Amino acid sequence: MNTSTTNRLNFYKFFLLVLLIAFLNGCVGTKQFKEGKYVLYKQKIVAPKHVNKEELTKQLVQKKNRRLLGLPIFYYAAIYNAGVKKFDSSKYETKKEAISLKFDTKISKTGNKPNKIASLNTKKNIKLLKQDKYLKEGNLFMRWGEPLVYLDSSETQKTIKNIDNYLMANGWFNGYSNYNVKYVLNRAYVSYNxxxxxxxxxxxxxxxxxxxxxxxxxxKHNYTTTLISGERYEQKKLVKERNSIENYLKNNGYFDFTKQYIKYKIDTTLGNHKLAINLSLLLPAAKSAHSFYRIDSVIFTADASSQNINSLNRATDVYKGITYRYFEPNYAKKVLNRRIFLKPDMLYSKENTLSTQSELANMDIFKFVNISYDTTGGNFIANIFTSPLSRYQFSSETGLSISSYGLPGPFVSASIKKRNIFKKLGIFEIDGRIGVEGVASASDQDNVYSNIESGVNIGLTFPQFFLPLTEDFKLKLKLHDPKTLVQLGVTYNNRPEFKRTILNATNSYSWRITKTKQFTFKLIDINLVRTPFISNDYLNRLKELDSLGNNLINSFEDAFVSSFSLTYTGINNYYGQGVVGKYFGTTIEPGGTFNSLWTSSQIINKDTLQLYSYLRAQIDYRQITPKSRRGKLAYKIKIGAAFPYGENGVLPYEKYFFGGGSTSVRAWKPRRLGPGAYDHTDEDGNVTYQFEQQGEILLETSLEYRQKIIGILQGAAFLDAGNIWTLEDEPTRPGSQFKFDTFIRQIALGGGVGLRFDFSFLLIRFDAAFKLVDPARPLGSRFILNSGFYDAPFNNRQRTEPVVYHFAIGYPF
Structure with a gap:
């Protein structure tokens, strides 16, 4: 029997063992079934396809117990039962009595000291509340777990009522529902029809x-209703219509209008399953019309929380219709004016009020921004109250960090911020950071070395565009939170193979088109790169590649890299809870476009520095979908391409794409995947992942199911797929070139499981990933269950690493 067949048999044995364990553990958490009771094991809703199943699921009154990955393992119930066995309510009652006696004795001896008595009472109440929590929620295991859920016929009837109400609220007035229960052993299977x-x-x-x-x-004024003739009646559309009318009127002067004035009547007597909706807008009591308001004046108070007793000392200044009140003239009124959307003689607008508050808060200048309206005296006055943040701010941080291709390591960072620089509402910031990470050597994947990275950045941020634009155009931009950033920084990287210093200068502009969508345009991004040290082993490897036609060595020469870029980012509740979250980001970056300008002006000497010309683009999409009370399905796809077209024919090393690592295809170690079908064998015919592999094309996707197990512990199961490729055929790495007719067969596939420890402020992740499809192996033996998968030279598990472990900080995406 050959090695491949043996390994396949071992795999099948392992799979059968897992199934056996699951079967034998099927009773976990069910040993305390109550006699005559049936555990609610499954609930199914049978409905036509046009009915929203997700909304129907919300109508279920009883929720079944959670099970481990859908298997018949009631592990939450088992945890709860373990807690019940140790729970003794009398112990907590006794503790409460002891706490009360202890503190009451102390209070009686305190005498006439109100502050001390209040302090003792506070401590007493805190300790008593803790014991009350134990009495109400149980001990730690009881809070982590959940009691077994038994079928309750009264709750089932409530579910039927909920479903019938749902049908009525969605236009199925003649619809109805019923249920039936199937009993198997001690379990109940409920079907709602x-x-x-x-x-x-x-x-x-x-x-x-x-x-x-x-x-x-x-x-007459282009109001668009959400109630459309011919569409099915839905009660939620009426709610949406009421909210829409309320917001519309509040943005057109009706300051005190509320949706309680809007009433509906439904007429179903038309026949042929049609209905008419009568919308009535009621008048206020004893009035013939609703009041609408125009702003008489706008008053901006710059230091509302000042302790200065005599407010009469405040200076008053009017700029373009807005009255500014302040003790010190610290702010440029011209800049502030672009962030205020309330002006005299404008109709009251809720939207403009919230936009003003949001734009002023986004400047990072004010501690708070409150807007209120004063209607006394027959005038309608908009009052904007602000309080400045401290002009100087120092912060420092220590912790663990990780890149896409390394192991966690400690870091220390510090920053100094000065607000309202030049009294133009700008922010000047200096920040520095030094950190150590464990990284796989670029030339020896069996060893992990420390990578020291440090850097200092100096930045200026202004809440406006410093561009030759007209004042009218700048005013039009005010709703989009425009910002200008000028930054100068230096980064030092010390790896075993090389040391690298990068001096960077950028000038970028950012603006929002909505609250969740943002553009960033880097007009200037200049990097001066120096590599003063390359180890002999790595240098020899680069020279060897160069002699075979691979000019990667050019990426390690001293260089001048210039580019500009445009980035779009859209985030829709990606970090929220309970709903689908989405993230989309894309960047296009032309590099070296103005190289001739730098060289012709003799700013740069191309004889001493490498110059690069390239075009780089990347798309990144992620989605998180809730799948159960504590489960989520996360998805990611990432596509990138870079095209070098300069004389040296290469990219700057930092602009290449790499595959493998804790945030990439996890079944491969950092930067060791690909390119293409390159087989990673050395001159002796042995598999080796000694060197990092770079490419110009990237395709990567991941699917991960995440579920909370207990307390801070989460579990995950995942599949990763992807690879990198080169644009041109490389004799040194045969099979690396991207071709449309072969790239599908060169997609690597890995799967695995992981644990996450979520401390709310920090998430620690452990992943174990298995190679399932390896494109480096010959066709016909790339899938793990195919014959030949473990044939030589891939039978050396130490070299091929069928299982890769990752320790990381944060989610992979």
Whole structure:
């Protein structure tokens, strides 16, 4: 029997063993089943395809117990039962009595000292609340776990009522539901069955509005209703319509209007499953119309929290209709004016009010920004109250950090910030950082070395564009949070193979098109790169590659790298809870476009520095979808391409793409995947992942299921796929070139499991990843279950590393 067959048999044995363990442990958490009771094991909703199953699931009153990866293992119930066995309520009652006696005795001996008595009472209450928490929620195991959920017929009837109400609220007025229960051993399987019948459609919408001005606004001024004739009736659309009308009117002067004035009547007597909606907008009591407001004046108070007793000492200055009040003239009113969207004689607008508050808060100048309206005296006055943050701020931080290709290591960082630089509302900041990480050697993947990285940055940020733009255009930009950043920095990197210093200068502009979508344009991004040291082993490898036509060595010569770039980022609740979160980012970066300008002006000497010309682009999409009470499905796809077109034919080393590592395809060590079908064998015919592998094309995707197990502990199962490729055929790395007819067969696949420890402020991650498809192996033996997968030279597990372990900080994406 050959090695491949033996390994396949071992795999099947392992798989059967897992199934056996799952079967034998099927009773975990069920040993304390109550006699005559049935555990709610499964709930199923049978409904037509046009009914939203996710919304129906929310109608279930009882929630079944969570199980381990869907297996019949009630581990939360087992944990809860373990806690119940050790729980003794009398112990906590006794502790409460002892605490009360202890503190009451201390208080009685305190005498007439109110502050001390109050302090003792506070401590006493804190300790008593802790014991009350134990009495109410149980001990730690009981809080981590959950009791077994038994089928309750009364709760099932409530679910039926919820489903029927849902059908009514969504236009299925003649719909109905029922349920049936199947009992197997001590378990109950509940099936809810829905019949919707024909839905009621909206035939017409009538507006009954007594206020003439509001009637004109809604009928003549392009108000768009969400109630469309011919669509199915949905109660949530009525709620949305009420909110929409309220917001519309509040943005058109109606400061004190509320949606309680909006009423609906539904007429279902039209026949043919059609209905009419009558929308009535009521008038205020004893009034013939709703009041609307125009702003009489806008008052900006720059130091609302000042302790200066005599507020009469505040200076008053009017700039373009806004009254500024301050003790000291610290702010440029011209800049502030671009962030204030409230002006005299404008109609009151809730949207402009919130935008003003948001834009002023985003400047990182003010401690708080409050906006209120004063209607006394017959005037409508907008008051903007602000309080400045400390002009100087120092912060420092220590902790663990990790890059995409390394092991966690300690770091120390510090920053000094000065706000309102030059009294132009800008921010001047100096920050420094030094850290150590464990990284796989670029020339010896079996060893991990310390990588020292340090850097210092000096930056200036201003809340406006420093560009030759007209004042009118700058005012149009004010809703988009425009910012200018000028930054100068230096980074030092000390690796076993080389030492590298990068001096960087950037000038970038950022703006938002919505609250969740942002553009960043780097007009100037200049890097002066020096590599004063390259180890002999690595230098010899680079020279060997150079002699075979691979000019990677040029990437390690002293260089001048210039580029500009445009980046778009869209984030939709990616870090939120309970709903689908999405992230999308893309960058396009032309490099070396103006090299001729630098050389012709003799700013740069191309005889002593390498110059690069390239075009680099990258797309990154991620999504997190809730799948259960504590489970999430995370997905990522990343595509990148870089095209060098300069005389040296290479990219700066930092601009290449790499595969493998804790945030990439985890079944390969950092930067060891690919390129393409390159087989990683040396001149002796042995598999070696000695050297980092770079490429110009990247394709990478991941699918990961995450679930909370207990307390701070989370579990994960994942699949990663991807690879890197070169643009041109390389004799030194045969099979590395990207080709449309072969790249699919060169996608690497890895899978694995992991644990995460979520401390809220820090997440520590352990992943174990297995190679499932290895494109470096011959066709026909790339899949782990295929014959020949472990044939020579891939039978040396120490070299091929079928399992790779990662210790990291934070989620992989």
């Amino acid at each position: 829905l019949t919707t019948n024909k839905p009621y459609l909206i035939d017409s919408v009538y507006l009954d509005i007594k206020d003439a001005r509001i009637d004109s606004l809604l009928n």
